[in-house]
Amino acid sequence: MAPRVTLQTIADRVGVSRMTVSNAFSKPDQLSAALRARILAAADELGYVGPDPAARALAKGTTGAVGIVLTSSLRFAFTDLVATGFLGAIAEQLGPTGLALTLLTSSDSGDIIPARDVAIDGALVYSCDPTSAAVDFLARRKLPLVYVDQDPDPGISSVNVDDRGGARAAARHLVDLGHRKVALLLSGLHGPHGLVDLGQVVIDGHASKERLRGWLDALTPAGIEPLVARQNGTGLEQAKYGARLLLDRADRPTAILCFSDAVAHGVLEVAAELGLRVPEELSVVGFDDNPIAVQVRPALTTVRQDVEAKGRAAAAALTAAIAQVRTGGDSTPQHVVLPTELVIRGSTAPPS
Known part of the structure:
Protein backbone atom coordinates (compact mmCIF):
# COMPACT_ATOMS: atom_id res chain seq x y z
CA MET A 1 0.00 0.00 0.00
CA ALA A 2 1.32 3.43 -0.95
CA PRO A 3 2.19 5.70 1.99
CA ARG A 4 -0.50 8.23 2.97
CA VAL A 5 0.07 11.70 1.55
CA THR A 6 -0.24 14.44 4.16
CA LEU A 7 0.30 18.19 4.34
CA GLN A 8 3.75 17.46 5.72
CA THR A 9 4.55 15.28 2.68
CA ILE A 10 3.81 18.20 0.39
CA ALA A 11 5.67 20.63 2.65
CA ASP A 12 8.77 18.45 2.47
CA ARG A 13 8.51 18.25 -1.32
CA VAL A 14 8.19 22.05 -1.80
CA GLY A 15 10.46 23.06 1.07
CA VAL A 16 7.94 25.10 3.05
CA SER A 17 6.15 24.71 6.38
CA ARG A 18 3.10 22.55 6.91
CA MET A 19 1.09 25.69 7.77
CA THR A 20 2.04 27.26 4.44
CA VAL A 21 0.68 24.20 2.62
CA SER A 22 -2.50 24.37 4.71
CA ASN A 23 -2.93 28.02 3.78
CA ALA A 24 -2.64 27.15 0.10
CA PHE A 25 -5.94 25.26 0.46
CA SER A 26 -7.79 27.22 3.15
CA LYS A 27 -6.36 30.77 3.00
CA PRO A 28 -5.03 31.29 -0.53
CA ASP A 29 -4.96 35.07 -0.15
CA GLN A 30 -2.06 34.73 2.31
CA LEU A 31 0.29 33.25 -0.34
CA SER A 32 1.72 34.61 -3.53
CA ALA A 33 0.17 33.20 -6.68
CA ALA A 34 3.46 31.60 -7.71
CA LEU A 35 4.00 29.84 -4.37
CA ARG A 36 0.45 28.58 -4.22
CA ALA A 37 0.76 27.24 -7.78
CA ARG A 38 3.95 25.33 -6.78
CA ILE A 39 2.19 23.81 -3.75
CA LEU A 40 -0.91 22.78 -5.70
CA ALA A 41 1.25 21.27 -8.45
CA ALA A 42 3.15 19.21 -5.88
CA ALA A 43 -0.11 18.12 -4.26
CA ASP A 44 -1.47 17.03 -7.62
CA GLU A 45 1.72 15.14 -8.44
CA LEU A 46 1.59 13.32 -5.10
CA GLY A 47 -2.14 12.55 -5.43
CA TYR A 48 -3.31 14.76 -2.57
CA VAL A 49 -6.88 16.03 -3.02
CA GLY A 50 -7.10 18.41 -0.06
CA PRO A 51 -7.63 18.52 3.69
CA ASP A 52 -9.92 15.88 5.17
CA PRO A 53 -13.47 17.33 5.07
CA ALA A 54 -14.33 15.99 8.53
CA ALA A 55 -11.22 17.51 10.08
CA ARG A 56 -11.78 20.79 8.28
CA ALA A 57 -15.38 20.90 9.48
CA LEU A 58 -14.28 20.26 13.05
CA ALA A 59 -11.72 23.05 12.87
CA LYS A 60 -14.11 25.55 11.29
CA GLY A 61 -17.16 24.54 13.35
CA THR A 62 -19.23 24.14 10.21
CA THR A 63 -20.12 21.19 8.00
CA GLY A 64 -20.69 23.02 4.72
CA ALA A 65 -24.01 21.20 4.26
CA VAL A 66 -27.68 21.87 4.93
CA GLY A 67 -30.48 19.35 5.15
CA ILE A 68 -33.99 19.19 3.80
CA VAL A 69 -36.41 16.95 5.65
CA LEU A 70 -39.12 15.23 3.62
CA THR A 71 -42.15 13.47 5.08
CA SER A 72 -42.33 11.06 2.16
CA SER A 73 -39.66 8.62 1.06
CA LEU A 74 -36.63 10.13 -0.66
CA ARG A 75 -37.92 8.72 -3.94
CA PHE A 76 -40.55 11.49 -3.80
CA ALA A 77 -37.78 14.06 -4.34
CA PHE A 78 -36.93 12.53 -7.72
CA THR A 79 -40.39 11.58 -9.02
CA ASP A 80 -42.72 14.42 -8.02
CA LEU A 81 -42.45 17.28 -10.53
CA VAL A 82 -43.28 19.96 -7.98
CA ALA A 83 -40.68 18.61 -5.55
CA THR A 84 -37.98 18.37 -8.21
CA GLY A 85 -38.57 21.96 -9.32
CA PHE A 86 -38.45 23.14 -5.72
CA LEU A 87 -35.27 21.22 -4.92
CA GLY A 88 -33.59 22.34 -8.13
CA ALA A 89 -34.19 25.99 -7.24
CA ILE A 90 -32.75 25.43 -3.76
CA ALA A 91 -29.63 23.77 -5.18
CA GLU A 92 -29.14 26.63 -7.65
CA GLN A 93 -29.53 29.25 -4.93
CA LEU A 94 -27.09 27.44 -2.64
CA GLY A 95 -24.47 26.98 -5.38
CA PRO A 96 -22.61 30.28 -4.87
CA THR A 97 -22.58 29.79 -1.07
CA GLY A 98 -20.63 26.53 -1.26
CA LEU A 99 -23.28 24.77 0.85
CA ALA A 100 -24.24 21.26 -0.17
CA LEU A 101 -27.84 19.99 0.03
CA THR A 102 -28.51 16.77 1.93
CA LEU A 103 -31.86 14.97 1.63
CA LEU A 104 -33.20 13.56 4.89
CA THR A 105 -36.28 11.44 5.40
CA SER A 106 -38.36 12.09 8.49
CA SER A 107 -38.62 8.36 9.17
CA ASP A 108 -36.01 6.37 11.06
CA SER A 109 -34.46 3.00 10.31
CA GLY A 110 -33.44 1.17 13.44
CA ASP A 111 -30.59 2.99 15.12
CA ILE A 112 -30.14 5.49 12.28
CA ILE A 113 -32.18 8.70 12.56
CA PRO A 114 -31.01 11.11 9.83
CA ALA A 115 -32.32 14.28 11.50
CA ARG A 116 -30.37 13.37 14.62
CA ASP A 117 -27.24 11.80 13.16
CA VAL A 118 -26.33 13.64 9.92
CA ALA A 119 -23.90 16.57 10.28
CA ILE A 120 -25.54 19.73 8.88
CA ASP A 121 -25.43 23.48 9.57
CA GLY A 122 -29.19 24.00 9.27
CA ALA A 123 -32.29 22.47 7.71
CA LEU A 124 -35.40 23.09 5.66
CA VAL A 125 -38.48 21.29 6.96
CA TYR A 126 -40.61 20.65 3.88
CA SER A 127 -44.26 19.72 4.31
CA CYS A 128 -43.64 17.52 7.36
CA ASP A 129 -45.72 16.51 10.34
CA PRO A 130 -44.61 19.10 12.94
CA THR A 131 -44.94 16.47 15.67
CA SER A 132 -42.56 14.05 13.93
CA ALA A 133 -39.43 12.87 15.70
CA ALA A 134 -37.30 14.38 12.92
CA VAL A 135 -38.55 17.92 13.55
CA ASP A 136 -38.12 17.42 17.28
CA PHE A 137 -34.50 16.27 16.89
CA LEU A 138 -33.63 19.24 14.68
CA ALA A 139 -35.11 21.65 17.20
CA ARG A 140 -33.25 19.98 20.08
CA ARG A 141 -30.00 20.31 18.12
CA LYS A 142 -30.72 24.07 18.03
CA LEU A 143 -29.99 24.22 14.32
CA PRO A 144 -31.18 27.13 12.18
CA LEU A 145 -34.46 25.99 10.60
CA VAL A 146 -36.81 27.20 7.88
CA TYR A 147 -40.32 25.77 7.56
CA VAL A 148 -41.67 25.34 4.03
CA ASP A 149 -45.35 24.50 3.46
CA GLN A 150 -45.76 24.23 7.23
CA ASP A 151 -47.95 26.05 9.73
CA PRO A 152 -45.95 29.19 10.53
CA ASP A 153 -44.16 29.35 13.90
CA PRO A 154 -43.38 32.86 15.19
CA GLY A 155 -39.87 31.85 16.20
CA ILE A 156 -38.89 30.01 13.00
CA SER A 157 -38.47 31.43 9.49
CA SER A 158 -41.08 30.14 7.05
CA VAL A 159 -41.93 30.14 3.37
CA ASN A 160 -45.46 29.40 2.20
CA VAL A 161 -47.65 30.11 -0.79
CA ASP A 162 -51.16 31.56 -0.66
CA ASP A 306 -44.06 29.47 -8.33
CA VAL A 307 -42.09 26.53 -6.92
CA GLU A 308 -38.79 27.97 -8.11
CA ALA A 309 -39.43 31.24 -6.28
CA LYS A 310 -40.37 29.18 -3.23
CA GLY A 311 -37.11 27.24 -3.45
CA ARG A 312 -35.03 30.40 -3.82
CA ALA A 313 -36.82 32.07 -0.90
CA ALA A 314 -36.34 29.00 1.30
CA ALA A 315 -32.61 28.77 0.53
CA ALA A 316 -32.13 32.50 1.09
CA ALA A 317 -33.94 32.38 4.44
CA LEU A 318 -31.85 29.42 5.60
CA THR A 319 -28.50 30.91 4.58
CA ALA A 320 -29.49 34.14 6.37
CA ALA A 321 -30.37 32.19 9.52
CA ILE A 322 -27.06 30.31 9.40
CA ALA A 323 -25.13 33.55 8.88
CA GLN A 324 -26.82 35.09 11.92
CA VAL A 325 -25.75 32.14 14.05
CA ARG A 326 -22.14 32.35 12.82
CA THR A 327 -21.86 36.06 13.53
CA GLY A 328 -23.63 35.84 16.86
CA GLY A 329 -26.34 38.26 15.78
CA ASP A 330 -29.95 38.19 16.93
CA SER A 331 -32.07 35.75 14.98
CA THR A 332 -34.88 37.56 13.18
CA PRO A 333 -37.27 35.01 11.62
CA GLN A 334 -38.51 35.75 8.11
CA HIS A 335 -42.07 34.86 7.11
CA VAL A 336 -42.65 34.81 3.36
CA VAL A 337 -46.00 34.14 1.67
CA LEU A 338 -45.78 33.91 -2.13
CA PRO A 339 -48.79 34.66 -4.33
CA THR A 340 -50.77 32.13 -6.35
CA GLU A 341 -52.60 32.62 -9.63
CA LEU A 342 -55.58 30.89 -11.24
CA VAL A 343 -54.67 29.74 -14.76
CA ILE A 344 -57.76 28.95 -16.84
CA ARG A 345 -57.28 26.39 -19.61
CA GLY A 346 -59.42 23.86 -21.41
CA SER A 347 -60.56 21.56 -18.60
CA THR A 348 -63.33 23.81 -17.28
CA ALA A 349 -66.60 25.02 -18.82
CA PRO A 350 -70.19 25.65 -17.75
CA PRO A 351 -72.12 22.49 -16.82
CA SER A 352 -74.15 20.96 -19.60
Whole structure:
Protein backbone atom coordinates (compact mmCIF):
# COMPACT_ATOMS: atom_id res chain seq x y z
CA MET A 1 0.00 0.00 0.00
CA ALA A 2 1.32 3.43 -0.95
CA PRO A 3 2.19 5.70 1.99
CA ARG A 4 -0.50 8.23 2.97
CA VAL A 5 0.07 11.70 1.55
CA THR A 6 -0.24 14.44 4.16
CA LEU A 7 0.30 18.19 4.34
CA GLN A 8 3.75 17.46 5.72
CA THR A 9 4.55 15.28 2.68
CA ILE A 10 3.81 18.20 0.39
CA ALA A 11 5.67 20.63 2.65
CA ASP A 12 8.77 18.45 2.47
CA ARG A 13 8.51 18.25 -1.32
CA VAL A 14 8.19 22.05 -1.80
CA GLY A 15 10.46 23.06 1.07
CA VAL A 16 7.94 25.10 3.05
CA SER A 17 6.15 24.71 6.38
CA ARG A 18 3.10 22.55 6.91
CA MET A 19 1.09 25.69 7.77
CA THR A 20 2.04 27.26 4.44
CA VAL A 21 0.68 24.20 2.62
CA SER A 22 -2.50 24.37 4.71
CA ASN A 23 -2.93 28.02 3.78
CA ALA A 24 -2.64 27.15 0.10
CA PHE A 25 -5.94 25.26 0.46
CA SER A 26 -7.79 27.22 3.15
CA LYS A 27 -6.36 30.77 3.00
CA PRO A 28 -5.03 31.29 -0.53
CA ASP A 29 -4.96 35.07 -0.15
CA GLN A 30 -2.06 34.73 2.31
CA LEU A 31 0.29 33.25 -0.34
CA SER A 32 1.72 34.61 -3.53
CA ALA A 33 0.17 33.20 -6.68
CA ALA A 34 3.46 31.60 -7.71
CA LEU A 35 4.00 29.84 -4.37
CA ARG A 36 0.45 28.58 -4.22
CA ALA A 37 0.76 27.24 -7.78
CA ARG A 38 3.95 25.33 -6.78
CA ILE A 39 2.19 23.81 -3.75
CA LEU A 40 -0.91 22.78 -5.70
CA ALA A 41 1.25 21.27 -8.45
CA ALA A 42 3.15 19.21 -5.88
CA ALA A 43 -0.11 18.12 -4.26
CA ASP A 44 -1.47 17.03 -7.62
CA GLU A 45 1.72 15.14 -8.44
CA LEU A 46 1.59 13.32 -5.10
CA GLY A 47 -2.14 12.55 -5.43
CA TYR A 48 -3.31 14.76 -2.57
CA VAL A 49 -6.88 16.03 -3.02
CA GLY A 50 -7.10 18.41 -0.06
CA PRO A 51 -7.63 18.52 3.69
CA ASP A 52 -9.92 15.88 5.17
CA PRO A 53 -13.47 17.33 5.07
CA ALA A 54 -14.33 15.99 8.53
CA ALA A 55 -11.22 17.51 10.08
CA ARG A 56 -11.78 20.79 8.28
CA ALA A 57 -15.38 20.90 9.48
CA LEU A 58 -14.28 20.26 13.05
CA ALA A 59 -11.72 23.05 12.87
CA LYS A 60 -14.11 25.55 11.29
CA GLY A 61 -17.16 24.54 13.35
CA THR A 62 -19.23 24.14 10.21
CA THR A 63 -20.12 21.19 8.00
CA GLY A 64 -20.69 23.02 4.72
CA ALA A 65 -24.01 21.20 4.26
CA VAL A 66 -27.68 21.87 4.93
CA GLY A 67 -30.48 19.35 5.15
CA ILE A 68 -33.99 19.19 3.80
CA VAL A 69 -36.41 16.95 5.65
CA LEU A 70 -39.12 15.23 3.62
CA THR A 71 -42.15 13.47 5.08
CA SER A 72 -42.33 11.06 2.16
CA SER A 73 -39.66 8.62 1.06
CA LEU A 74 -36.63 10.13 -0.66
CA ARG A 75 -37.92 8.72 -3.94
CA PHE A 76 -40.55 11.49 -3.80
CA ALA A 77 -37.78 14.06 -4.34
CA PHE A 78 -36.93 12.53 -7.72
CA THR A 79 -40.39 11.58 -9.02
CA ASP A 80 -42.72 14.42 -8.02
CA LEU A 81 -42.45 17.28 -10.53
CA VAL A 82 -43.28 19.96 -7.98
CA ALA A 83 -40.68 18.61 -5.55
CA THR A 84 -37.98 18.37 -8.21
CA GLY A 85 -38.57 21.96 -9.32
CA PHE A 86 -38.45 23.14 -5.72
CA LEU A 87 -35.27 21.22 -4.92
CA GLY A 88 -33.59 22.34 -8.13
CA ALA A 89 -34.19 25.99 -7.24
CA ILE A 90 -32.75 25.43 -3.76
CA ALA A 91 -29.63 23.77 -5.18
CA GLU A 92 -29.14 26.63 -7.65
CA GLN A 93 -29.53 29.25 -4.93
CA LEU A 94 -27.09 27.44 -2.64
CA GLY A 95 -24.47 26.98 -5.38
CA PRO A 96 -22.61 30.28 -4.87
CA THR A 97 -22.58 29.79 -1.07
CA GLY A 98 -20.63 26.53 -1.26
CA LEU A 99 -23.28 24.77 0.85
CA ALA A 100 -24.24 21.26 -0.17
CA LEU A 101 -27.84 19.99 0.03
CA THR A 102 -28.51 16.77 1.93
CA LEU A 103 -31.86 14.97 1.63
CA LEU A 104 -33.20 13.56 4.89
CA THR A 105 -36.28 11.44 5.40
CA SER A 106 -38.36 12.09 8.49
CA SER A 107 -38.62 8.36 9.17
CA ASP A 108 -36.01 6.37 11.06
CA SER A 109 -34.46 3.00 10.31
CA GLY A 110 -33.44 1.17 13.44
CA ASP A 111 -30.59 2.99 15.12
CA ILE A 112 -30.14 5.49 12.28
CA ILE A 113 -32.18 8.70 12.56
CA PRO A 114 -31.01 11.11 9.83
CA ALA A 115 -32.32 14.28 11.50
CA ARG A 116 -30.37 13.37 14.62
CA ASP A 117 -27.24 11.80 13.16
CA VAL A 118 -26.33 13.64 9.92
CA ALA A 119 -23.90 16.57 10.28
CA ILE A 120 -25.54 19.73 8.88
CA ASP A 121 -25.43 23.48 9.57
CA GLY A 122 -29.19 24.00 9.27
CA ALA A 123 -32.29 22.47 7.71
CA LEU A 124 -35.40 23.09 5.66
CA VAL A 125 -38.48 21.29 6.96
CA TYR A 126 -40.61 20.65 3.88
CA SER A 127 -44.26 19.72 4.31
CA CYS A 128 -43.64 17.52 7.36
CA ASP A 129 -45.72 16.51 10.34
CA PRO A 130 -44.61 19.10 12.94
CA THR A 131 -44.94 16.47 15.67
CA SER A 132 -42.56 14.05 13.93
CA ALA A 133 -39.43 12.87 15.70
CA ALA A 134 -37.30 14.38 12.92
CA VAL A 135 -38.55 17.92 13.55
CA ASP A 136 -38.12 17.42 17.28
CA PHE A 137 -34.50 16.27 16.89
CA LEU A 138 -33.63 19.24 14.68
CA ALA A 139 -35.11 21.65 17.20
CA ARG A 140 -33.25 19.98 20.08
CA ARG A 141 -30.00 20.31 18.12
CA LYS A 142 -30.72 24.07 18.03
CA LEU A 143 -29.99 24.22 14.32
CA PRO A 144 -31.18 27.13 12.18
CA LEU A 145 -34.46 25.99 10.60
CA VAL A 146 -36.81 27.20 7.88
CA TYR A 147 -40.32 25.77 7.56
CA VAL A 148 -41.67 25.34 4.03
CA ASP A 149 -45.35 24.50 3.46
CA GLN A 150 -45.76 24.23 7.23
CA ASP A 151 -47.95 26.05 9.73
CA PRO A 152 -45.95 29.19 10.53
CA ASP A 153 -44.16 29.35 13.90
CA PRO A 154 -43.38 32.86 15.19
CA GLY A 155 -39.87 31.85 16.20
CA ILE A 156 -38.89 30.01 13.00
CA SER A 157 -38.47 31.43 9.49
CA SER A 158 -41.08 30.14 7.05
CA VAL A 159 -41.93 30.14 3.37
CA ASN A 160 -45.46 29.40 2.20
CA VAL A 161 -47.65 30.11 -0.79
CA ASP A 162 -51.16 31.56 -0.66
CA ASP A 163 -52.82 28.14 -0.78
CA ARG A 164 -56.09 29.41 0.60
CA GLY A 165 -56.38 32.33 -1.81
CA GLY A 166 -55.53 30.14 -4.77
CA ALA A 167 -58.05 27.46 -3.81
CA ARG A 168 -60.71 30.12 -3.23
CA ALA A 169 -60.15 31.49 -6.74
CA ALA A 170 -60.42 27.98 -8.21
CA ALA A 171 -63.70 27.22 -6.46
CA ARG A 172 -65.14 30.63 -7.30
CA HIS A 173 -64.29 29.99 -10.96
CA LEU A 174 -66.49 26.87 -10.92
CA VAL A 175 -69.29 28.66 -9.07
CA ASP A 176 -69.20 31.50 -11.59
CA LEU A 177 -69.44 28.97 -14.43
CA GLY A 178 -72.67 27.70 -12.88
CA HIS A 179 -71.55 24.46 -11.22
CA ARG A 180 -73.54 23.38 -8.17
CA LYS A 181 -72.60 19.69 -7.97
CA VAL A 182 -68.95 20.02 -6.99
CA ALA A 183 -66.62 17.38 -5.53
CA LEU A 184 -63.28 17.62 -3.74
CA LEU A 185 -60.52 15.05 -4.20
CA LEU A 186 -58.03 15.21 -1.33
CA SER A 187 -54.95 13.14 -0.58
CA GLY A 188 -53.34 12.06 2.65
CA LEU A 189 -51.54 9.25 4.42
CA HIS A 190 -53.37 9.24 7.75
CA GLY A 191 -57.00 8.78 8.70
CA PRO A 192 -59.91 7.32 6.71
CA HIS A 193 -59.86 7.14 2.92
CA GLY A 194 -62.63 6.81 0.38
CA LEU A 195 -65.79 8.89 0.45
CA VAL A 196 -65.72 10.91 3.67
CA ASP A 197 -67.99 13.29 5.49
CA LEU A 198 -66.81 16.89 5.16
CA GLY A 199 -67.01 17.41 8.89
CA GLN A 200 -64.78 14.40 9.57
CA VAL A 201 -62.04 14.97 7.00
CA VAL A 202 -58.56 14.27 8.40
CA ILE A 203 -56.08 16.90 7.20
CA ASP A 204 -52.43 15.87 7.01
CA GLY A 205 -50.64 19.17 6.48
CA HIS A 206 -50.66 22.92 6.08
CA ALA A 207 -51.28 22.99 2.31
CA SER A 208 -54.18 20.52 2.52
CA LYS A 209 -55.79 22.48 5.34
CA GLU A 210 -55.44 25.83 3.59
CA ARG A 211 -56.70 24.56 0.24
CA LEU A 212 -59.76 23.01 1.84
CA ARG A 213 -60.49 26.29 3.63
CA GLY A 214 -60.12 28.19 0.37
CA TRP A 215 -62.50 25.92 -1.52
CA LEU A 216 -65.11 26.24 1.22
CA ASP A 217 -64.68 30.04 1.26
CA ALA A 218 -66.32 30.06 -2.18
CA LEU A 219 -68.56 26.97 -2.05
CA THR A 220 -70.27 27.56 1.30
CA PRO A 221 -71.66 31.05 0.52
CA ALA A 222 -73.03 29.59 -2.74
CA GLY A 223 -74.92 26.95 -0.76
CA ILE A 224 -72.83 24.11 -2.17
CA GLU A 225 -72.01 21.12 0.06
CA PRO A 226 -69.34 19.24 -1.87
CA LEU A 227 -68.96 15.51 -2.22
CA VAL A 228 -65.57 14.61 -0.73
CA ALA A 229 -63.22 11.72 -1.45
CA ARG A 230 -59.82 11.16 0.12
CA GLN A 231 -57.16 9.02 -1.52
CA ASN A 232 -54.29 7.25 0.19
CA GLY A 233 -51.25 9.14 -1.14
CA THR A 234 -50.59 11.19 -4.26
CA GLY A 235 -49.69 8.58 -6.90
CA LEU A 236 -51.60 8.17 -10.15
CA GLU A 237 -53.27 4.90 -9.17
CA GLN A 238 -54.38 6.32 -5.84
CA ALA A 239 -55.79 9.36 -7.65
CA LYS A 240 -57.66 7.12 -10.07
CA TYR A 241 -59.14 5.19 -7.16
CA GLY A 242 -60.45 8.41 -5.63
CA ALA A 243 -61.73 9.63 -8.98
CA ARG A 244 -63.75 6.44 -9.53
CA LEU A 245 -65.47 6.91 -6.18
CA LEU A 246 -66.65 10.31 -7.36
CA LEU A 247 -67.44 9.57 -11.00
CA ASP A 248 -68.69 5.98 -11.19
CA ARG A 249 -72.07 6.83 -9.66
CA ALA A 250 -75.48 7.99 -10.84
CA ASP A 251 -75.33 11.37 -9.09
CA ARG A 252 -71.82 12.23 -10.13
CA PRO A 253 -70.58 15.81 -9.79
CA THR A 254 -70.21 18.16 -12.73
CA ALA A 255 -66.89 19.50 -11.44
CA ILE A 256 -63.99 18.29 -9.28
CA LEU A 257 -61.48 20.39 -7.37
CA CYS A 258 -58.24 18.43 -6.92
CA PHE A 259 -55.50 18.80 -4.32
CA SER A 260 -52.83 18.83 -7.05
CA ASP A 261 -52.28 18.53 -10.79
CA ALA A 262 -51.01 14.99 -10.23
CA VAL A 263 -54.37 14.13 -8.65
CA ALA A 264 -56.23 15.90 -11.47
CA HIS A 265 -54.31 13.76 -13.97
CA GLY A 266 -55.89 10.68 -12.39
CA VAL A 267 -59.33 12.27 -12.65
CA LEU A 268 -58.86 12.95 -16.38
CA GLU A 269 -57.82 9.35 -16.99
CA VAL A 270 -60.84 7.93 -15.16
CA ALA A 271 -63.16 10.34 -16.98
CA ALA A 272 -61.80 9.04 -20.29
CA GLU A 273 -62.26 5.42 -19.16
CA LEU A 274 -65.89 6.15 -18.25
CA GLY A 275 -66.55 7.97 -21.52
CA LEU A 276 -67.05 11.36 -19.87
CA ARG A 277 -66.06 14.35 -21.97
CA VAL A 278 -63.96 17.05 -20.32
CA PRO A 279 -65.01 19.86 -20.05
CA GLU A 280 -68.43 19.26 -21.66
CA GLU A 281 -69.61 16.76 -19.01
CA LEU A 282 -67.03 17.28 -16.31
CA SER A 283 -64.85 20.22 -15.29
CA VAL A 284 -61.55 19.50 -13.54
CA VAL A 285 -59.30 21.92 -11.65
CA GLY A 286 -55.83 21.12 -10.30
CA PHE A 287 -53.30 22.95 -8.15
CA ASP A 288 -49.57 23.72 -8.65
CA ASP A 289 -49.35 24.25 -12.45
CA ASN A 290 -46.63 21.63 -12.75
CA PRO A 291 -45.52 20.58 -16.26
CA ILE A 292 -48.18 17.89 -16.51
CA ALA A 293 -50.88 20.58 -16.54
CA VAL A 294 -50.10 21.48 -20.16
CA GLN A 295 -49.18 17.96 -21.22
CA VAL A 296 -52.60 16.41 -20.54
CA ARG A 297 -55.58 16.88 -22.87
CA PRO A 298 -57.47 19.03 -22.39
CA ALA A 299 -54.87 21.26 -20.79
CA LEU A 300 -55.62 21.69 -17.11
CA THR A 301 -57.17 24.67 -15.41
CA THR A 302 -55.11 24.99 -12.25
CA VAL A 303 -53.71 27.26 -9.57
CA ARG A 304 -50.14 28.26 -10.24
CA GLN A 305 -47.58 28.40 -7.45
CA ASP A 306 -44.06 29.47 -8.33
CA VAL A 307 -42.09 26.53 -6.92
CA GLU A 308 -38.79 27.97 -8.11
CA ALA A 309 -39.43 31.24 -6.28
CA LYS A 310 -40.37 29.18 -3.23
CA GLY A 311 -37.11 27.24 -3.45
CA ARG A 312 -35.03 30.40 -3.82
CA ALA A 313 -36.82 32.07 -0.90
CA ALA A 314 -36.34 29.00 1.30
CA ALA A 315 -32.61 28.77 0.53
CA ALA A 316 -32.13 32.50 1.09
CA ALA A 317 -33.94 32.38 4.44
CA LEU A 318 -31.85 29.42 5.60
CA THR A 319 -28.50 30.91 4.58
CA ALA A 320 -29.49 34.14 6.37
CA ALA A 321 -30.37 32.19 9.52
CA ILE A 322 -27.06 30.31 9.40
CA ALA A 323 -25.13 33.55 8.88
CA GLN A 324 -26.82 35.09 11.92
CA VAL A 325 -25.75 32.14 14.05
CA ARG A 326 -22.14 32.35 12.82
CA THR A 327 -21.86 36.06 13.53
CA GLY A 328 -23.63 35.84 16.86
CA GLY A 329 -26.34 38.26 15.78
CA ASP A 330 -29.95 38.19 16.93
CA SER A 331 -32.07 35.75 14.98
CA THR A 332 -34.88 37.56 13.18
CA PRO A 333 -37.27 35.01 11.62
CA GLN A 334 -38.51 35.75 8.11
CA HIS A 335 -42.07 34.86 7.11
CA VAL A 336 -42.65 34.81 3.36
CA VAL A 337 -46.00 34.14 1.67
CA LEU A 338 -45.78 33.91 -2.13
CA PRO A 339 -48.79 34.66 -4.33
CA THR A 340 -50.77 32.13 -6.35
CA GLU A 341 -52.60 32.62 -9.63
CA LEU A 342 -55.58 30.89 -11.24
CA VAL A 343 -54.67 29.74 -14.76
CA ILE A 344 -57.76 28.95 -16.84
CA ARG A 345 -57.28 26.39 -19.61
CA GLY A 346 -59.42 23.86 -21.41
CA SER A 347 -60.56 21.56 -18.60
CA THR A 348 -63.33 23.81 -17.28
CA ALA A 349 -66.60 25.02 -18.82
CA PRO A 350 -70.19 25.65 -17.75
CA PRO A 351 -72.12 22.49 -16.82
CA SER A 352 -74.15 20.96 -19.60
